[in-house]
Amino acid sequence: MDDGVDRRPFGTVVNEAFGQFASLMRLxxxxxxxEMWGKASTIASSGACGVVAVLFFVLAAFALVQFLILAMIHFGVGAMFACLIVGIALVGGGLLSLHLARRALIGWTITPVETVNQVRSDLAALKQGVRFGSTQR
Structure with a gap:
């Protein structure tokens, strides 16, 4: 007569549980x-493009700053005042750019979320299996 209780020795149940745990951890x-390789390749390609973009922006900024200062001088604004106006405008643009960059990174994480959730799920299943002796064969 079978009463639905698993009558295997405790050592066998523990060995099977550890074997399944090791298999889950390998997976x-x-x-x-x-997941980390995917995130790393995205970060690397994004970083390379960002460095090139910054280089072009710096070169363009030098040319535009010179143009703006010379244009203001051409229209009768004093040289020192023209430099001050352009400098203040550039600082304002930089602060706006920093704000937008910070806002874009809100909620982004490098944490391997899927892996962490999977490990938690595996540990809960392992605890449940050991607690009730229902490891699969």
Whole structure:
């Protein structure tokens, strides 16, 4: 007569649980590696494009600053006052750019969210299996 209770020795249940846990951890590590490589390649390509963009913006900024100062001088504004006006405008543009960049990164994380959730789920399933002796064969 079967009363629905698993009658295997405790050592067997523990060995199976640790074997399944090790298997889950290997899979979770592979998921972590894949997720981090995906994030790293995105960061690297974005960083390279960002560096090139900054280089072009710096060169263009020098040319535009010179143009603005010379244009203001041409229209009768004093040289020192023209430099001050252009400098204040550039500081304002820089502050606006910093604000937009900071706002764009809100909520973004480098944490491997999928891997962390999977590990939590695996640990909960393992605890449930050991607690009730329902490891699969």
């Amino acid at each position: 979770d590590l592979r998921l972590l590696e894949a």
